[in-house]
Amino acid sequence: MTYQEKKSIVTLISTILISAVYCLYKYPAYPNEVVESKVTFHYWGSFVLVLILVSIAANIVINIIFNIVFRITTGEKEPAFADEMDQRIGLLAFRNSFAVFVIGFLLAMGSLVIDLPLKVMFIILIFSGFLSDITGSISRLYHYRKGV
Amino acid sequence: MGKVLVGNHIRKLRFNHDEMTQQQLADKAGVTRQTIVALEKGNYSPSLELAFRIAHAFDLPLEEVFFYGENAEER
Numbered sequence: 273m274t275y276q277e278k279k280s281i282v283t284l285i286s287t288i289l290i291s292a293v294y295c296l297y298k299y300p301a302y303p304n305e306v307v308e309s310k311v312t313f314h315y316w317g318s319f320v321l322v323l324i325l326v327s328i329a330a331n332i333v334i335n336i337i338f339n340i341v342f343r344i345t346t347g348e349k350e351p352a353f354a355d356e357m358d359q360r361i362g363l364l365a366f367r368n369s370f371a372v373f374v375i376g377f378l379l380a381m382g383s384l385v386i387d388l389p390l391k392v393m394f395i396i397l398i399f400s401g402f403l404s405d406i407t408g409s410i411s412r413l414y415h416y417r418k419g420v
Numbered sequence: 421m422g423k424v425l426v427g428n429h430i431r432k433l434r435f436n437h438d439e440m441t442q443q444q445l446a447d448k449a450g451v452t453r454q455t456i457v458a459l460e461k462g463n464y465s466p467s468l469e470l471a472f473r474i475a476h477a478f479d480l481p482l483e484e485v486f487f488y489g490e491n492a493e494e495r
Contacts, residue, residue: 420465
């Protein structure tokens with residue numbers, strides 16, 4: 273298995289773990305008693321912003337650890353740059369991931385149109401962000417294994 | 421994936437060039453070793469520029485390194 277394939281798998285697992293742990297941590301803090309007030313908006317705003325920051329920080333740490341483990345176990349250095357194949361696979365993965373997010377965004381807007389609670393809209397948006405991340409990692413893995 | 425129509429003789433040529441390693445060829449062509457692996461497996465059709473760079477690395481014309489046709493990976 274190549275470096276990029278291993279990295280895609282690590283990214284996939286870390287995305288699932290980070291999102292699951294973060295959601296479990298934040299869920300008890302949901303303001304149940306106040307329906308669609310400033311407090312609720314504040315909750316969802318901070319939920320998304322902190323999730324982004326936590327994901328970035330965790331991904332940097334996981335990447336560093338992965339590179340160290342890769343060097344130790346294989347005795348090889350990780351690729352220092354992204355060549356044309358990496359860029360092409362990156363673009364394909366971005367296209368798929370973007371398509372998933374756009375579908376989620378449209379569903380979220382649809383939930384507002386059919387008068388579902390705001391909570392549903394935010395959940396769909398966050399879930400589509402999560403799914404788009406997963407789609408990107410799976411697409412990357414698929415193309416590195418099967419080719420472009 | 422769709423059928424790869426661009427095949428190559430990279431593995432054979434590496435062997436004929438003093439058993440050049442994938443990493444050495446990758447360094448000469450300016451790509452990562454993983455891309456050479458994918459090319460040899462027939463999992464990737466290179467850009468025209470990369471195809472020329474690889475041909476230059478072997479000091480051969482393009483058509484002696486790459487070929488085009490159906491079932492290219494089986495030739």
